[in-house]
Structure formats: structure tokens, C-alpha cells
Amino acid sequence: MLFEGKIPVHAEPSAVWKLLLDINEFADCVPGVSNVVKIDDSTFDGTIAASVGPISGEFAFRAHIIESDPPRAMAAHVDGTDSVTKSSMTAEMAMTLARLGANETELTYHATVDIRGRLALIGDMVLMATAKLIIQEFTKRLRRKVEVVPAPG
Amino acid sequence: MRPQRFDVIIIGGGSAGCTIAARLSEDPGRQVLLLEAGPDPQPIPDSIKLASREARSLMESPHIVMYPTVRKGDGSTFYKVSGRVMGGGSSVNAMAAIRPTRSDLDRWASLGNPGWSFDECLPLLKRIETDADYPDSPIHGSDGPLYVKRPFILGDPADEPAAAFIERAMAMGLPLCADLNVPDPFGVCTAPYNIKDGIRQSTTVAYLDPARGRPNLHIVDEAIVTSLKITGDRVEQVVYEKDGQSQSASGERVVLCAGAYQSPQILMLSGIGPAAELKRLGIDVKNALAGVGENYQDHATVSMTFEGRSDFRPDWVIPRFRLMFKSDPSFPCGNFHITQRPPTRVEGLAAMMPVSASLVEQRARGRLRLVSTDPHELLEIDDAMLVDPDDRKAVATAMQFIYDLVQHPSMEGFYGPIIYPGSDDDWEQHARNTHGTYHHGVGTCMMGPASDPMAVVDSTLRVHGMENLWVADASIMPTVTHANTNLTTIMIGERLSDLLKEA
Numbered sequence A: 001m002l003f004e005g006k007i008p009v010h011a012e013p014s015a016v017w018k019l020l021l022d023i024n025e026f027a028d029c030v031p032g033v034s035n036v037v038k039i040d041d042s043t044f045d046g047t048i049a050a051s052v053g054p055i056s057g058e059f060a061f062r063a064h065i066i067e068s069d070p071p072r073a074m075a076a077h078v079d080g081t082d083s084v085t086k087s088s089m090t091a092e093m094a095m096t097l098a099r100l101g102a103n104e105t106e107l108t109y110h111a112t113v114d115i116r117g118r119l120a121l122i123g124d125m126v127l128m129a130t131a132k133l134i135i136q137e138f139t140k141r142l143r144r145k146v147e148v149v150p151a152p153g
Numbered sequence B: 001m002r003p004q005r006f007d008v009i010i011i012g013g014g015s016a017g018c019t020i021a022a023r024l025s026e027d028p029g030r031q032v033l034l035l036e037a038g039p040d041p042q043p044i045p046d047s048i049k050l051a052s053r054e055a056r057s058l059m060e061s062p063h064i065v066m067y068p069t070v071r072k073g074d075g076s077t078f079y080k081v082s083g084r085v086m087g088g089g090s091s092v093n094a095m096a097a098i099r100p101t102r103s104d105l106d107r108w109a110s111l112g113n114p115g116w117s118f119d120e121c122l123p124l125l126k127r128i129e130t131d132a133d134y135p136d137s138p139i140h141g142s143d144g145p146l147y148v149k150r151p152f153i154l155g156d157p158a159d160e161p162a163a164a165f166i167e168r169a170m171a172m173g174l175p176l177c178a179d180l181n182v183p184d185p186f187g188v189c190t191a192p193y194n195i196k197d198g199i200r201q202s203t204t205v206a207y208l209d210p211a212r213g214r215p216n217l218h219i220v221d222e223a224i225v226t227s228l229k230i231t232g233d234r235v236e237q238v239v240y241e242k243d244g245q246s247q248s249a250s251g252e253r254v255v256l257c258a259g260a261y262q263s264p265q266i267l268m269l270s271g272i273g274p275a276a277e278l279k280r281l282g283i284d285v286k287n288a289l290a291g292v293g294e295n296y297q298d299h300a301t302v303s304m305t306f307e308g309r310s311d312f313r314p315d316w317v318i319p320r321f322r323l324m325f326k327s328d329p330s331f332p333c334g335n336f337h338i339t340q341r342p343p344t345r346v347e348g349l350a351a352m353m354p355v356s357a358s359l360v361e362q363r364a365r366g367r368l369r370l371v372s373t374d375p376h377e378l379l380e381i382d383d384a385m386l387v388d389p390d391d392r393k394a395v396a397t398a399m400q401f402i403y404d405l406v407q408h409p410s411m412e413g414f415y416g417p418i419i420y421p422g423s424d425d426d427w428e429q430h431a432r433n434t435h436g437t438y439h440h441g442v443g444t445c446m447m448g449p450a451s452d453p454m455a456v457v458d459s460t461l462r463v464h465g466m467e468n469l470w471v472a473d474a475s476i477m478p479t480v481t482h483a484n485t486n487l488t489t490i491m492i493g494e495r496l497s498d499l500l501k502e503a
């Protein structure tokens, strides 16, 4: 599954970068994430709880920053396993920050997510809808945290 | 004691295989061997037995085989599924007990298959079931092995989102249809299930268990059939693996019931199939039949996800009903099953409420290809789902119907704006890129007259060109039914039993 898009933020790239690197602040922007533990400067663990119909599960993941070019680009690798089906998920994510003007940054993301095991039977449509809402909510929370001037609208 | 030679060997103890094993062993003089690749756990574990565990069991059960399949839209992968355990699909499926429609069976007959019209098959459909709701109806059965009941009857109290959904569907012109198992179902239908007092009525429970004590019925589980040894037009031996050893059995008649994904594989590994394909893999061609593995059809499922209203109580229940929708009013019966789906919840997000549409027909034909001569390797699936422009158009029509149904003031209390696909997205393309399956793969050993080059079995289910080999499972369906496929497969098993008893 491929997720890509652009998030305009009314802030300087350095402010967005700082938030992305602060594990707790970043995790706070991602809905459903809890138990975040910093392993080292570029690695953290966490869990996401979700229920799909009658099945509730917890997804434990480890995120590892594999490339960092402050404050412009970052690449991360995420591995996860879910508690119910023991399915595995791997994601390769890339983010770039472009300064469009004073207090104007465009965050571009590109993620490929690969799910192996029974979790895949839940269906791409459910997973894509969930991802879409997570990204929308992430955008809201990120903006709330870093924007100097409230975004119009 | 196990005889030297069996009268009938049945390969695969699934929906059809268990039915046939039970029916043919009714005659104590007939020695029947049933070989099943999966285990035959007794007592049946709760994960299979309890109907309430169905969704979870699909996620966790060790008895599931997943077949990776590439979507035609964007090349992404999804999975077809089959059950590998006694009862096969009937031990892992969603237990909807839906009959084929009149138009389905009449079409089979019109394709050169005498005896398969709806009216000719109705006695079989009746004798399968004990319909708890309509025991006195002239079209239903009251003393068959399979218990069938509609857990929800139209008019029963339902939670508000479901009641509103039904009312809105009716306002959009769908009639009420109290029984989905009428010959031409259409409208808001109550759905029958093979669940009795919360217990799954698989073919293991309904057919095989009552027959187990018979001394003439021999059951070997965890026996994987790898090939048939063929001389001329006869199967001489059935070769299988058991406990890591190669073993064989011989029988007067051999019936292949390994399902739509495995029956063609066993045929091809035995030298029955498309000659060029077999030669490519170095398999000695015993009987060139171009149609083996061809004619694959399934039902594509697409979902539209809407925001759930956060102020509505999260524990509402979706009763067992579905909309049988026609994307074209001129069709004889509905060509979509439309259902409300349970919400997905992630802390901090609005609930996500999908509504799904399953296209219960397929115009283009797919195929299964043998990848190697290793019997443990899965066939490669080219399913051709949503390839035909008319199928895609039909799906877009059904999606628009769902959108119009849900995005209406009367539904506002439950369903919010659409999340996925977006209202501006190309829905047809979206369907091609993200569809799943309703799990009704069929057709890969098609029934048809010898004049049809794609036919694998004739109307008596005997393999063309073979003297003592039959196929009886979902693979023989010439066209996929406008219904879930389990009941039709059991019907095929009943028909084969009659044919072999008469032969």
C-alpha cells in the first residue's frame, strides 16, 4: 500500500524538524499511539490499539530513523507485529521539508506499507481509510503544536 | 478393516466431499475412502464450532490457506482463502446459507448441461435443508441434514442505524424480501444461516458426523493427495502423503472434491490439463483438457467507509440482513449484496463505518496456473476481477447507490461524511485498486458438453475422456452463482451422490 501527500504547515522547517525528532511530541501527534519508549537517538518503540468490528488488537512497532538531513529530509523504517494474528507490517517512510516562505513549510511524505499474514484479510479498504484518518488527525495535531499563526480555515 | 480396493475414493473432505462421503456410505455394501489434507479434530474446537468466533477464527485459525493474488488495478496484493480442515470452506466460512438463483441454474442448463435447471435442482436444494422458518413452504425442505434459519426477520427490533438503513433502502425503491432463498431474490432480504443454537453447521457436523460410525466409511485426515496414477482412461491409484510417507489407494471410482483452487492442481499434476502448460513443466500429458484451471470467477467486494457519529453508542449490532441490489433494473435478480459492516475504532479518531458491496457475478474469466510440479506449491491466480468494463460500471453504480443511501438526512445521526474513497476520487479505479473478495472462487473445472473446448466435466460430472474420474465441488460451476457458494457446492455433492448411486 502506498501513501503519499503534502502537508502545508505555517511554521519554519526547523520548528517542524524539531517536533519530528522529539519522540514524545511526535507520538503525541499520531492518534492511538501509546507506550512510547526511546531506545536510542534514532529508534523508538510504541503501540497502537485498534478494533476492527469484534476484533481488538494492539500493534507493537519499532521505528528507526535510517537517514537524516536536518532540517530537510528524513527516512525511517518501521517494523510491527499485531497481538491477535501475529501478522507483520513493515513500512518505509520518507519525509521532506521544503521552505516555501517565511513561516511556510511543505511536508511531503511517501510511505510504502507491506502487511504479511492474516491482518491483510481485514482488507485494504479498511486499512487505507484508517491511514487516511490518521494522516488527517496527524496534520491537525502537528499544526496545533508548531504553527505560529493559526492557519486560515 | 481397510479393504484392498475401495468402491469410491473421495479426495477432499470439504463442503462437497463430506456430503458425498455421507451419502455414498449410506449403502453398507459400498466401501468409501475419504482423504482430507487437513486435520479432522474431534471434538471440533470452539474456534470452528462457535458461530460467534467466525471473524476472529479467520484471523487466527491454523486451518486457513491464503493465496496471494495481484489486483489488476494497481498491482497490489490481496488474498483468496480456503479452509484446510475437515469440512473445508464450510468449517471456516461466514455460514450464510444462500441458494443459487433460478437464473444461475437455468443458465447452467442452457450451456449444455441437461438436468441442472432450477426446477430440476430444486428437489436437491430441498433435501439438503431443514429450514426452521419455512418448513411447510413448497420450495423449502423440512428434514434435511443442514439446519437453516434466519437469525433476523424483517420487522424484528433492530438497532437504530440498521433500522434506518433498511428504511432508507426501501425509500430508494428496494422491496422487502422476507426470504433470500426464493428463486429470484431482490430487495431488502433477511439472510438465512446454517447456525443452530450458536453452533456452526459445517458439512462435518451436518453430514459426516452422523455417518462416522459406519464400518464402510474410511476417513484418513492429514492425507495430502499429490497425484492420480492414470493408465489409458482410468485412474488406477490415488497417491497421497501421510505422516511424511508416500502412500496410495486404489478404487473403482475416484471423485475429486479438493475445491476450486486444488482440484485443477491435482488434475494437472496427474497429466490432465492444457497440454502446452503441462509440457512446459515436463508433465506427461495423459488427457489434454484445455479448460483445467481456466474459467475462474469470484465475487469482488468493495467498501466505502464513512465517519461514524461519535455521539452514537458504539455497541450497536448489525443484524443479519443484506440488500440485494440491481445495478441494472432489467436484471432478473439482484447482482450485488450490500451490507453494513462493523466499525473500526482507533483511539483519538472518529469511528469508521464501512458499507460494502459484493458484485455477485463476474463477466471476465480468470485462470489458475501451475507454477511447478511441487504439489505443495500454490497455484498462481490470475482472477480477472473487475477487468470487464461492465463489471466496473456496475460497481460504480452500486457505490453511488451506497453513497446516496448513507449521505441522506435520515442517516445523519449515524453516518457522517465519506472518508474513503474521497468524493472526488475515481471510484471505478479505486475499486480496481482496493477490492477484496467475497471468498467465492469457482469454475476452474467447468461443467459443459464435450463440444465446448473449455469443459472439463460433463453434466454427470465425469471428467471428459476419463472412465472412472469425477469432479464435484465449486470448481465445476460454469458461472459463479448470484449467491454465496456453499449451498450450491453441497447441492453439487448431492447431485454427484445420486449420479454415482444410479451408475
Ligand SMILES: Cc1cc2nc3c(=O)[nH]c(=O)nc-3n(C[C@H](O)[C@H](O)[C@H](O)COP(=O)(O)OP(=O)(O)OC[C@H]3O[C@@H](n4cnc5c(N)ncnc54)[C@H](O)[C@@H]3O)c2cc1C
Pocket (backbone or CB within 6 Å): B011, B012, B013, B014, B015, B016, B017, B035, B036, B037, B038, B058, B081, B082, B083, B084, B085, B086, B087, B088, B089, B090, B092, B093, B094, B095, B096, B097, B098, B223, B224, B225, B226, B257, B258, B259, B260, B262, B266, B438, B439, B440, B441, B473, B474, B475, B483, B484, B485, B486, B487, B489
Ligand atoms: C472465508 C470464507 C468465507 C465464506 N463465506 C461463505 C458464506 O458465508 N456462505 C457461503 O455460502 N459460502 C461461503 N464461502 C464459500 C464456501 O465456503 C465455498 O464455496 C465452499 O466451501 C467450497 O466447497 P468445496 O467443496 O468446493 O471446497 P472446500 O470446502 O474448500 O473443500 C476442499 C477440501 O479439499 C481438501 N484438499 C485440498 N487439497 C487436497 C489434497 N491435495 N488432498 C486432500 N485433500 C485436499 C481441503 O483441505 C478441503 O477440506 C466462504 C469461503 C471462505 C473461504
